[in-house]
Amino acid sequence: MEIDLPDVxxxxxAQxxxxxxxxxxNDVAVLDELFRNDKRTLRYGGGENLYGYDAIMAFRAARPSAGLNRRTDKTLVTTYGRDTAVASTLFYRDSAPGKVGRQMQTWIRFPEGWRIVAAHVSMIDEPKDPKT
Structure with missing residues (x-):
């Protein structure tokens, strides 16, 4: 298997x-598009466990649109072959000082394009050691 083919x-x-x-x-239409429309798609969030595309869509529709700005760090996208990838990033919000968010997504290429099939978002206290 080839890892990190440049075109993939x-x-x-880009996705x-x-x-x-x-x-x-808060472009809900694009967010909905990028998650796979399937009952097996899941998203574990900071305070919710969402099973299935419909639950994820409902969460996005109800989520407040204020306070969404954040900055990311240590983003890593790794591809496996031509049709599978994992994207990971840390994120920081001014509204949550001393905290660091962690986000991971599994992306799969389908005929309609790249879609997220699993996602996990969590927050932790910012580690004291900047290397971790």
Missing amino acids: LAEVT FERYEKALVS
Whole structure:
């Protein structure tokens, strides 16, 4: 298996960046598009466990649109072959000093394009050692 084929890495990175832009601007249509429309798609969030596309869509529709700005760090996208990828990033919000968010997404290429099939978001206290 080839890891990080340049063309595949560029495709997934572009989709990840599109997701990030949609997230902070609350572009629900794009966020809905980028999650796989399937009952097996899941998203574990900071305070919710969402099973299935419909639950994820409902969460996005009800989420407040204020306070979504954040900055990311240590973003890593890794592709496996031509059709699978994992994207990970740390994020920081001014509204949560001393905390660091962690986000991971599993992306799969389908005929309609790259889609997230699993996502996990959590917050922890910012580690004292900047290397961790």
